[in-house]
Amino acid sequence: MFNKKSVLSLVLLLTCIMAAKAQVKIGYEVSFKEPQAHYAEVQMNISGWAKDYVDVKMPVWTPGSYLIREFEKSVEEFSATAAGKPVKVEKVRKNIWRIFSNKAANIQVNYRVYAFEISVRTPFIDESHAFLSPTAIFMHPEGMIKSPSTVKIIPFKTWSKVSTGLAPVAGQSFTYTAPDFDILYDSPIEVGNQDVFEFMAAGVRHEVAMYGGGNYDKEKLKVDMAKIVEEATAVYGENPNKHYVFIVHNFLRGGGGLEHLNSTTLGASRNAYNTEAGYKGFLGLVAHEYHHLWNVKRLRPVALGPFDYDNENYTTNLWVAEGFTSYYENKFMHRAGFNDADKFVNDLAGGIATVLNTPGAKYQSAASSSYDAWIIGYRPNENSRNNSISYYNKGEVIGILMDLEIINATKGAKSLDDVMKAMYLQCKTLKRGYTDAEFKAMVEKVSGISFDSFWAKYVNGVVDPEYVKYFGYAGVDVSTENATPNKPVTGASGQLTNDGTISVTSIARNSAAWVGGLNVNDEIVSVDGVTVLDALATIKLRSAMLSLETLPLVANKKIGETLKLQVKRDGLAKEIVLTLKENPSVRLKATINQNATAAQKAVLAKWLGN
Template sequence: MNILARPTEQIRKIFFLLLFLFAALTFAQNFAQAQHLRLVRSSAQTGATAANTQIDIRIAYELGMSRPTTHLYEVTMTATNVRQPFIEVQFPTWVPGAYRTIDAARNVQEFRAGTTAGQTLPFTKTDTKTWRVETRGNSTLRVGYQVYADQLNVSGIHLDDTHAYFNGALLFPYIVGAKDRPVTLTINKPPRWATISTGLESAQGRASTFPAPDYDTFIDAPTEIGNQNVLRFNYQNIPYEIAIYGNHNYDLRKFQSDVESIVQSQVNMFGGAPYRRYVFIFHMTPSGGGGLEHLNSTSIGLRKYNGATEDGLDRFRGVTSHEFFHLWNVKRIRPDVLGPFNYAAQVPTRYLYISEGMTSYYGDLHILRSGVWTPEKYYKQQASQIQTLQRLPGRRILSVEESSINTWYTPDNSANNSFSYYTKGDILGMLLDLEIRQRTKNSRSLDDVFLLLYEKYALPKPGFPPGGFEAAVEEVAGSNFKEFFAKYVNGTEELPYERILAYAGLRLERKNDPTKPDLGITFPSEATANAIGINITGVSSESPAYNVLAPNDVILAVGGERTNATLFPLQVARFREGERVPMTIFRGDRLLEVSMTLVARPTVTYAISEDPSASAEQRALRAAWLIGKRT
């Protein structure tokens, strides 16, 4: 038996050895597969795929506009040094700075793919924004398509017989996995258009060709092409260009002077400019349209005939100063998720109250510091911000961090459960600035916080991590701010306006205006003389109308008289407190008679003024704050 057992024992050992080797091989394969899946998932999150890693692709775009009246751009994208079996051509779903889904691919038409030799290559549209192109062994590919462009706004694209304008994210796709590769753009413009205004620098000797080190930089440069009016100035040996498209009634000498003053004030705060040139693009249109920040440029929409009113000029100054401050705050100092960008999905962050709200704070503050505004005008602006926030019930139930995250959608009940992180972030910037100055005996400020963030986190370094802003505040102030952030940033406690404004010898005054009853109803304010009815867009939960009226109701009459947006407040003012106000409304398809009891709810207005009894210490803090210095 022993003789017969030996072979059996050997077989058993060989069997277990093979079993061990098989298990080890299976484990290795599973581990490799898991690693591959991890890479694929990670790549999907960052806009790359495993198939496109470690590539040395070069990408060249060519932009044509041969038929501008059709609103159709003609685009070709040529990729060289391609070594993969396929490439994925993908359009962004959002534009950095405009935190909403835009689906750039929706206006793409007549997509095609091939080689430079004319060979057609197969392609498949794999989702709403992506085309997969098979290479068939070719190292050079060419993709072509047209894009319909009839949106003249700061995050849009436009082409007609007067000019061309584009935000690159809506016109140019990236190759998945190759956003870090160098890019060039060649623009073929009509000969009658003399000027290209863009933050990109042209290649030497080729005025219509623009290289960029990567896709992020490439699309971060809006471009205006045509015969726009161009103003120029220099500050600290850096050239600035102001490109203005459209007719308007602004005094260009004063217009340029205000821009120069704002630039000088902000550049002085940071001790210099982080670019070699800067371009302002202004579109003068009937409706205006806000602004959008970029790496060394900005695009701004203004109402074309607002240049003759002080309100119109303040609108121009405010948006210009806001967008210019963005070149530091958000383009270089930013939350770590905001660059390098994932264009394929929404990118929520709880810090937009810093990136946008505190940009609003510094935007207005620098209009003052530049000498364009008086202190009294600045106080009025900040009081208006406080009034706006205090009228919104959402401030009681939503933190400013939650408001930041929620920017990607608008709740249907936004009138009662939301507010703008721009507004509260602006106010928080002011309160935080004064709080730091008070705790440090006016030796440090919020300016120092942003200078520290710039030193530690500015592009090309990674952005500040969660908790990074709070840590910078505590480092600058040398004290604990956890309670401040817990109450007013993470939480929903009412902001301590009076206490903190008093540090600077300022008073916040609340006044009730009984001549302007606050009905808690929002509706479009403009109405023609013959318009019938008003469409309700919101009803405040703190108003007497909340249990009577609803959004989308149409008020046809008040007290038996036809109404419109102009007449409605005047008609309601005829009734006294405690009286019932009868109204005829449409709710959907139903005609209803309703009434609400008028209660004393006068409009509350706010004003900030200097306290004549302020101490020397309070006056010194206020003076240093307003001019941007420390004691």
């Protein structure tokens, strides 16, 4: 029954709660007393609280990297004062500290964070710089995730620069503001003496912060990175940012990237910019991560925001979020002029071969791979390749096939670009992410055909991609050959030990090693009576990692012949006999047919974006 008095009471209560939250102010100061020891000093100030206690909590994972990382494990010397006096602190959960503030209005929290893991998703601090991955640095008061905050960075005495996508506070050096914690947690911060340069593209100011030196050409990067930005923006019709930051960590050997709403962190090899492979590899990484500012950050699965920072956030759609982004990386590299049409189609054929050559692709679907990212994707074991498939790889293949199906069905009028743009606008309008059913419905709306069978085969099923059929739509012929014709394989790889044995690290499903009973961690002492050291004496190894086919006496065998291995398993001697098999891996070569039909040429032109 409608009760006017009850409704009024509820409104007043909600108003009071909102007013109380509005009065609470949250600010941070981050300084570096001992950067050489890899520590950040964090001071958190909460004013206007006035309750018996406050729970402050640290995220246990970072969006874009689907693994519980337990960032709280690196927190030390947590303490608090209320109204200027020390107060009791109790840890009530692995990532939650309860501060008994006794209704004091002003609370100060101090703690240190140890940061010594080099990656794009974890903080790292040394005497040369500090990379602050916010989910591993900052905490928020329970229930205040939508509250604004300010962050003041106090650089170490030898540092002079801060680079971040956070909005600066006018008139205050190195001080930034975030409208809520989703924004703060999504805004990495680079502190040090990084080389900073800028360029304009798609009406957006882009800042590039280079740490670690390198043989890069700033002027060339400004031009080429801008081309990628323009091509990505062209797909969606608008660029949602006014300012975008690339934080680039240049190491001896680097790689990887992590997307954010208006920034990204990239890993690169500092001395590879002057090689074609190294330079294009970096631009491809730029293309991948930049596309994420739409796909994942705004055009996103419904489970990926608002985030639950305490637990896993499950979705079956990472094959779209990451796999399609891998596919668009290739599209943007071609459309921006860095790869010609032949390289474009052959790179995509190579992506299909990767899936065909992964045994786990026959056992795990793209949807399942997405859902299981939390337990397999970021912590694979020696058997993961046999029972799982990366949603990056499978999603890229689905993107290729889906794009060609749409273009062919619409006779070149529409493509996957139209689906992505429509889904971006839908998410923007509805202010939420999409479901799998909604994404499929949009694909069918744009293409005008049913995708029931497609979804059953490739999204929820484990059917091998019909690449000849789909490439044929565009007049592209694909030939298939054995990766190592007439060469036997064991299916075992390992690492050369200091004792002169090979410690087995992986066994391929259904291979000779699999059938013969060789195990991971077995130590191979000899092959057909010849010790491993003697067998390797005639060749020069480039790495301690090797497959058994590296041994000449294995390579010279024929398919169907046997190998007699002497191994040590848990310190005990054992003999294992392997019957060599043909290599099941294939190699694909794509060729654009110059005598294609007019319909095929129309599909190809739309696919290439010409």
